[in-house]
Amino acid sequence: MSYQHIIVDDPRPRVRRITLNRPEKRNALNNRLRGEIFEVLEQADRDPGISISILRGAGPCFSAGYDLSADNRVDQPYHSASGPGQWSRHVVEGWFSIWDLAKPVIAQVHGYCLAGGTELATACDVVYVADDAQIGYPPVRLMSPPDMQYHPWLVGMRRAMELMLTGDAMSGREAADWGYATRSFPLAELEAKTLDFAERAAKVPIELQQLNKRSVHRAMEIMGARAAIRAGTEIQALAFTTEASKAYMAGFRRDGGSVKAQLDQRDTTFGDYRTKKE
Secondary structure (H helix, E strand, O other): OOOOOEEEEEEEOOEEEEEEOOHHHOOOEOHHHHHHHHHHHHHHHHOOOOOEEEEEEOOOOOEOOEOOOOOOOOOOOOOOOOOOOHHHHHHHHHHHHHHOOOOOEEEEEOOEEEOHHHHHHHHOOEEEEEOOOEEEOHHHHOOOOOOOOOHHHHHHHHHHHHHHHHOOEEEHHHHHHHOOOOEEEOHHHHHHHHHHHHHHHOOOOHHHHHHHHHHHHHHHHHOOHHHHHHHHHHHHHHHOOOHHHHHHHHOOOOOHHHHHHHHHHHHHOOOOHHHOOO
16 A cells, blocks of 8 residues: 555564655654554554554654644544644544554654654654654743653653753653663664564564553553543643743744744754754
8 A cells, every 4th residue: 555654564574664754854743644654553453464563764863743834733634522722632642542552563763753753652662762862842942741741651750840841852862761762772773673672572472462561551541641641631732822832833834944943943042953053
């Protein structure tokens, strides 16, 4: 089957791999790309010949986040209840659809993994990252908290507070040390290590593996992870009513130049991401 924004292959026995293929946009997540990801993951979940899936990005990074040059209000890949906060509820429902798949999903992260890209990786069951990956949520600086507020669940309260108050990035090594990622590797080893783990995990019978996955998720849900993350969508929606966020968002036009200028405005004071001086 042909897709517009992804490449699909089976690189090892019983392993399905999805490559986000918008390298010219740093794999920014528009509705078409998200829809294709969900479609292929659901197909893999139904396919008795597939045991595990991998998500990775083509080009220089995993994903720089949601595509702010697109009108993401139209052609959403599934229905979500309307009203204030619709977008944040919508994307969180999508990420939890990955969480709820029977079969495990691995995120293979290199380069930038920012904003919505971190939410996509968070939804996966195993996250292997390059040592020098840059993983962060810079929209907290001038826009809003995350749609999917995963920080305290994965890195703990103190690290979460530090990251949420600055929008700074974790390196891949830090992400693994702090609990966001499963393991980190030198970039040259990342693909092989990811494939080796996927092939090893695929040896477990599917009907048992889905229970192994679900047991971990049920424990997180009993501690309140799903309820807290869903409740966070209302906080994210509230942020857009603040004067600072409204002023920042008013500057966006759906063209590349405007988006770049707005992102530069956000990050120049901090001297990182695209504004970092080498």
